[in-house]
Amino acid sequence: xxxxxxxxxxxxxxxxxxxxxxxALEGDLNERxxxxxxxxxxxxxxxxxxxxxxxxIAPLARERCRxxxxxxxxxxxxxxxxxxxxxxxxxxxxxxxxxxxxxxMPPFSLVASAAMYSPLGFAGAVLVFVVAGAxxxxxxxxxxxxSAALVALITAVVGAAVASTPSGSVFAEFGWRxxxxxxxxxxxxxxxxxxxxxxxx
Amino acid sequence: xxxxxxxxxxxxxxxxxILHAGKDAYAVAICDEIVRRTDRDVSLGAVYATLExxxxxxxxxxxxxxxxxxxxxxxxxxxxxxxxxxSALRESRKMVRGMLAGLSRRWGLE
Numbered sequence: 028x029x030x031x032x033x034x035x036x037x038x039x040x041x042x043x044x045x046x047x048x049x050x051a052l053e054g055d056l057n058e059r060x061x062x063x064x065x066x067x068x069x070x071x072x073x074x075x076x077x078x079x080x081x082x083x084i085a086p087l088a089r090e091r092c093r094x095x096x097x098x099x100x101x102x103x104x105x106x107x108x109x110x111x112x113x114x115x116x117x118x119x120x121x122x123x124x125x126x127x128x129x130x131x132m133p134p135f136s137l138v139a140s141a142a143m144y145s146p147l148g149f150a151g152a153v154l155v156f157v158v159a160g161a162x163x164x165x166x167x168x169x170x171x172x173x174s175a176a177l178v179a180l181i182t183a184v185v186g187a188a189v190a191s192t193p194s195g196s197v198f199a200e201f202g203w204r205x206x207x208x209x210x211x212x213x214x215x216x217x218x219x220x221x222x223x224x225x226x227x228x
Numbered sequence: 229x230x231x232x233x234x235x236x237x238x239x240x241x242x243x244x245x246i247l248h249a250g251k252d253a254y255a256v257a258i259c260d261e262i263v264r265r266t267d268r269d270v271s272l273g274a275v276y277a278t279l280e281x282x283x284x285x286x287x288x289x290x291x292x293x294x295x296x297x298x299x300x301x302x303x304x305x306x307x308x309x310x311x312x313x314x315s316a317l318r319e320s321r322k323m324v325r326g327m328l329a330g331l332s333r334r335w336g337l338e
Contacts (some may be wrong), residue, residue, distance in 0.1 A: 040273070048276055051292065054302025055255050055272050061298060083273020090277035094284065 036080040043087035056080070235287075235320045241266065242278045243317050246288065246309050254293075254304045255279070279307055287313035 040056075041049040056079065064072035235243070245261035246253040255275045262270050282288040293304040309317070331337045 044273075044276055045280070048280065048305065050302045051255070051305030052272060052276055054295070054299035054304060057300035057302060058256060058298060059272070079271060079273075082271035083276070086271065086274040086277040090280050094280065 033077065033080060036077075036084075040080060040083060040087065043084065043091050045091075052083075235316055238270075238274070239278055239282060239287075240317065240320055241268075242275060242282065243287065243309055243313060246307055251308065252306065253308065254306050258307075279305075282313065283307075285316075286310060287316055 037053065040052060044052050056076065059079070060072050060076050063075045067075075241262055242258060245258040245265075248261045248265070249257040255272050258275050259270055259272060262268060262275075279288060279290065283290060288307050288309055290305050290307045293306055295301050295303045328337050
């Protein structure tokens with residue numbers, strides 16, 4: 028191919044297209060570039076090449092993410108867990124705002140208090156999150172988004188219960204409460220994924 | 229038909245373009261077929277991404293051809309529709325026909 032070759036763009040395409048397809052894609056771009064060069068001149072060919080590369084990045088990147096997401100259990104689980112965690116935070120913020128109103132306290136907040144302020148309840152909360160994580164890992168089959176929705180639902184319900192204590196200083200305690208679900212979820216996911224890996228062998 | 233075998237609109241276009249292009253079907257020819265027959269401007273990247281997806285579903289297969297000088301020493305990637313791909317395509321067309329049945333006269337859909 029004669030003319031300027033946008034090295035960075037080609038490197039990006041190589042990365043996105045994967046090793047098998049990138050050589051053919053480069054060849055196709057070279058072929059089309061030469062064709063446009065003959066018909067419209069160098070400026071038109073260069074313009075075409077830049078436009079084509081720019082237009083190709085988004086679909087290739089999307090496909091790359093999709094295939095990685097589908098192929099790797101760990102990535103799928105991590106996305107599900109992070110997605111669920113975000114929903115926990117949102118649910119907890121909403122529940123915290125709700126619990127600041129005196130009329131809204133019992134009986135919901137009694138359960139939450141028991142869960143968070145007694146050692147047994149704390150262990151129970153941890154267990155619930157671990158079980159939720161394990162459930163996500165088990166559900167992570169082909170329907171990755173469904174499993175993300177599942178963890179979101181479980182963690183939103185549990186997270187909302189945990190966060191809606193009657194304490195007026197709910198916001199002061201945000202930090203450690205929200206630090207709890209994620210490692211527990213990941214621990215559950217990790218346990219199930221490891222068990223699956225061992226079982227496959 | 230398994231859930232993952234349902235074809236999207238662009239996937240159908242690409243598979244039909246492969247059939248039109250015949251045994252010399254590769255991304256440039258597929259792009260040309262789609263542009264010529266639908267007047268829809270498609271990028272090579274979009275075609276490659278779709279081919280990757282179709283190949284992962286075993287609806288198409290690909291092989292690399294010879295590297296040529298005019299292509300900067302890069303090979304062509306020839307693709308063809310598998311028997312499984314053909315049945316997925318037939319099923320998709322059947323579904324569309326089923327949905328269109330009875331609408332043609334009233335709405336002018338064919």
